[in-house]
Structure formats: C-alpha cells, structure tokens
Amino acid sequence: MSQTSGNTILVIGGGAAGFFGAIACAEADPTARVVILERGPEVLGKVRISGGGRCNVTHACFEPKELVRFYPRGEKALLGPFHRFCSGDTVEWYESRGVPLKIEADGRMFPVSDRSQSIIDCLENAARQAGVEVRTRQKVVQMYPPEEPGQDWKVMTAGGDAFFAKAILVAAGSSAAVWDLLRHLGHTVVPPVPSLFTFNIADPRVDGLAGLVAPNARVQIAGTKWSADGPVLVTHWGLSGPGILKLSAWAARELHERSYRFEIEVNWWGNTETEDIRQQFLRSRQEQARKLVRNANPSPLPQRLWERLTIAAGIGDQQRWADLGNRQLQELAEQNGRCLFSVGGKSTFKEEFVTAGGVALDEVDFKTFESKIHRGLFLAGEVLDIDAVTGGFNFQAAWTGGWIAGKAMAG
Numbered sequence: 001m002s003q004t005s006g007n008t009i010l011v012i013g014g015g016a017a018g019f020f021g022a023i024a025c026a027e028a029d030p031t032a033r034v035v036i037l038e039r040g041p042e043v044l045g046k047v048r049i050s051g052g053g054r055c056n057v058t059h060a061c062f063e064p065k066e067l068v069r070f071y072p073r074g075e076k077a078l079l080g081p082f083h084r085f086c087s088g089d090t091v092e093w094y095e096s097r098g099v100p101l102k103i104e105a106d107g108r109m110f111p112v113s114d115r116s117q118s119i120i121d122c123l124e125n126a127a128r129q130a131g132v133e134v135r136t137r138q139k140v141v142q143m144y145p146p147e148e149p150g151q152d153w154k155v156m157t158a159g160g161d162a163f164f165a166k167a168i169l170v171a172a173g174s175s176a177a178v179w180d181l182l183r184h185l186g187h188t189v190v191p192p193v194p195s196l197f198t199f200n201i202a203d204p205r206v207d208g209l210a211g212l213v214a215p216n217a218r219v220q221i222a223g224t225k226w227s228a229d230g231p232v233l234v235t236h237w238g239l240s241g242p243g244i245l246k247l248s249a250w251a252a253r254e255l256h257e258r259s260y261r262f263e264i265e266v267n268w269w270g271n272t273e274t275e276d277i278r279q280q281f282l283r284s285r286q287e288q289a290r291k292l293v294r295n296a297n298p299s300p301l302p303q304r305l306w307e308r309l310t311i312a313a314g315i316g317d318q319q320r321w322a323d324l325g326n327r328q329l330q331e332l333a334e335q336n337g338r339c340l341f342s343v344g345g346k347s348t349f350k351e352e353f354v355t356a357g358g359v360a361l362d363e364v365d366f367k368t369f370e371s372k373i374h375r376g377l378f379l380a381g382e383v384l385d386i387d388a389v390t391g392g393f394n395f396q397a398a399w400t401g402g403w404i405a406g407k408a409m410a411g
C-alpha cells in the first residue's frame with residue numbers, strides 16, 4: 001500500500017511522546033493529517049504498566065531550573081523546553097481534559113483514580129477528537145529523507161507499506177532497531193545502558209529484613225564522587241528505595257562499565273558525619289550506661305536494623321552501653337555512618353526503569369526538537385539521550401518533547 005502525503009505528519013511510536021506530539025500537532029493544525037505508526041498491537045503499553053499500574057505522570061516540581069536537576073542526562077538541553085512546557089502545564093493538560101492529578105508526600109503526581117487507564121483513555125480520546133489516525137502493527141523499518149527540498153519523507157513498514165510525509169516525529173522509545181535507522185541517517189547514538197535499578201547485596205546485616213526502611217540515608221559508590229540521599233529500602237535481594245535508584249541513575253554508565261560489581265558506603269544517618277555519630281554514642285554511654293546497647297537504640301533506624309549493626313560491630317546481646325570500649329564505639333559508629341557493602345549485580349525496579357543513552361543531544365535543536373542533521377525529522381522521548389531519576393520525570397521529558405515537536409511540525 002502506498003500512502004500519499006498532502007499535509008501528512010507521521011509519528012513513529014504510539015507511546016507517551018508520540019501521543020503528545022500527534023495531539024499537539026493535530027490540534028494546532030486541523031488541516032494536517034497526523035498518523036501514528038505503532039509496531040505493537042496496542043498503543044501506550046508503557047503508560048499502562050507505569051508506576052505500578054498507577055502511572056506517575058509527573059512531579060510536583062514546577063520551576064524549570066529545579067526540575068532539570070533531576071535529569072542526569074538532559075539537564076542543560078531541557079531547560080529551554082521546560083520554560084515552554086513544564087510539569088504545571090502537564091497537570092493543566094490532563095485536568096482540562098477531565099483527569100485530575102494528585103500529589104503524594106514525596107512529590108510524585110498520579111491520576112486521582114490511581115489507574116494508568118485514566119491516562120490512556122484521556123490520550124486516546126484527545127487523539128480521536130483531534131483527528132489523529134492510529135495505525136497499530138505498523139513497524140517502521142526504513143526512513144528515507146527527501147532527496148530535494150520540498151519533497152517528502154518516505155517511511156516503510158515491515159508489512160511493505162510506504163508512507164509519505166512532510167515531517168516525521170521519531171518517538172520510538174528505547175528501540176535498538178530505530179537507533180540503527182537513525183545512525184544510518186547520520187545521527188550519533190550514545191550507547192544505551194540501563195538506568196533506575198536496585199542493588200543486589202547478600203549480606204547478613206540486611207538478610208531477612210526485607211521491607212525495612214532507613215528514612216534518611218546517604219549512599220555513595222566507594223572511591224567515587226557518586227552519592228545520593230534519600231530513603232533506603234531493604235529488599236529480598238539487597239537494597240532499593242529512592243536513594244539507591246537515584247544513585248543508579250547518576251552512575252548508570254560507570255556501573256555498567258564495572259559490570260554492576262562495586263562497593264557502596266551507606267550512611268544510615270544521612271548527612272550526620274561518622275564522627276558526630278560517635279559523639280552521640282559517647283553521650284549514650286553516659287546517659288544510658290546501664291541499658292543494653294541492643295535495646296537502647298539512639299539511631300534513627302528501625303530496631304531490627306540497629307540490632308544487626310550492633311552485631312556487625314561485635315557487640316554482644318548482653319553488653320550495656322557502659323561496657324563499650326572506645327574501639328567498639330568507633331566500630332559501631334563506622335557501621336552506622338560508613339557501612340560498606342559489596343554489590344554483586346542489579347535487579348529491575350518494576351515500577352519504573354529507563355535506558356540511559358540515545359540520540360546525541362548536540363544534534364537536536366531544542367527549540368523545536370528537530371534534528372540538526374535533517375530538516376523535517378523530529379525526535380522526542382526516550383529515543384534521545386535524556387533520562388531522569390525516578391518520580392515522574394521521565395514522562396515529563398516525553399510530554400514536553402512531544403508537545404514542542406508537535407507544535408513545531410504544525411507550524
């Protein structure tokens with residue numbers, strides 16, 4: 001089948017960025033024929049499973065300058081775009097279409113319904129109302145740029161269909177095949193590596209404690225500058241929680257190079273230095289002299305974790321604070337403030353994961369999300385070398401990029 005162009009815009013990928021781009025384009029130019037080509041039998045598959053089925057749509061951080069700080073890759077590039085379409089605009093976009101969002105204690109924003117289906121329905125309705133055509137089972141396998149200015153792009157699908165368009169938006173997410181096509185078009189693709197993962201740790205200090213949370217920890221990759229603050233959660237396989245996930249994002253490339261085998265130092269007290277922790281223990285020795293160390297816990301940690309740290313420091317279950325010598329006191333402070341763990345691999349964080357890497361950012365004009373190499377080729381979402389820590393920021397980059405590209409293609 002051959003499809004002629006007229007005023008056709010093609011969107012490759014029916015995900016978050018693709019839908020936002022298609023809707024923005026069709027709403028801005030009702031004369032345009034906007035077609036989404038999706039390789040799968042269904043669109044918006046990742047939205048469906050996102051945020052544990054609740055879809056963490058965005059984050060309650062409404063200042064572009066602050067928002068960009070959550071992006072290990074893309075911080076500079078996104079500043080301008082966020083001034084045009086930021087998290088507040090996302091909230092308004094959904095609320096004005098009948099999907100109110102709510103803010104959770106940690107700043108993550110979800111639909112009030114707590115169902116990703118609300119977001120899917122909203123996007124599909126908005127696309128329908130704007131006249132966007134959605135074609136599923138249309139895997140794009142070739143993209144040919146116009147041979148001369150004014151001519152069309154030609155896009156081939158696996159089934160042999162040819163589509164012609166004056167502009168195309170590539171919003172195919174982390175697809176190795178599509179990155180290959182873009183490489184053939186002259187783009188540089190920063191090699192993809194996983195981001196947002198949890199750390200596998202087999203260690204008696206945390207074994208059997210799954211579910212415990214240290215509310216304010218600091219985690220650092222030993223011997224490096226990489227560190228992150230936040231709650232740390234003990235899991236069946238090791239450590240997770242916002243602190244660990246943030247660290248996995250910032251150090252994604254470095255950890256990949258180390259084959260996910262490295263050491264971390266956990267300060268279970270967050271920003272309190274080990275020496276200050278030791279001082280606190282000196283006070284406990286005075287003030288709680290007759291109490292058992294195991295039971296009289298002066299730390300901000302859950303009791304069972306505290307007990308494990310006392311065992312690791314070599315403190316017996318009948319030892320009282322007054323019995324602790326300076327060396328044991330120091331060792332207990334080390335276990336609290338510089339607790340060293342060997343990480344032996346990673347696990348997928350099922351609520352959200354992304355790929356670091358993608359089309360190099362210096363090859364994209366972030367006023368429009370158009371390629372600097374080919375006119376009429378637009379790129380948005382995870383196909384770009386942009387990714388964020390967990391919390392709704394990855395979708396925000398997709399909404400922003402899709403919206404700006406969509407408007408630009410209409411213009």
Ligand SMILES: Cc1cc2nc3c(=O)[nH]c(=O)nc-3n(C[C@H](O)[C@H](O)[C@H](O)COP(=O)(O)OP(=O)(O)OC[C@H]3O[C@@H](n4cnc5c(N)ncnc54)[C@H](O)[C@@H]3O)c2cc1C
Pocket residue numbers: 012013014015016017018037038039040043044045046047049050051052055056057058138139140141171172173174175177178350351352353354380381382383391392393394395396398
């Ligand atoms: C389990 C999970 C949970 C997540 N939860 C959250 C969350 O709660 N909040 C958050 O901010 N982020 C979350 N993320 C990350 C977020 O889903 C992505 O950042 C976002 O989906 C990227 O949007 P995108 O449109 O660029 O890509 P995608 O959503 O991946 O969409 C790309 C689309 O392109 C299609 N495609 C690929 N190749 C072709 C081709 N050759 N031809 C045609 N179509 C093609 C794909 O089938 C797909 O439908 C989660 C990710 C995962 C995996």
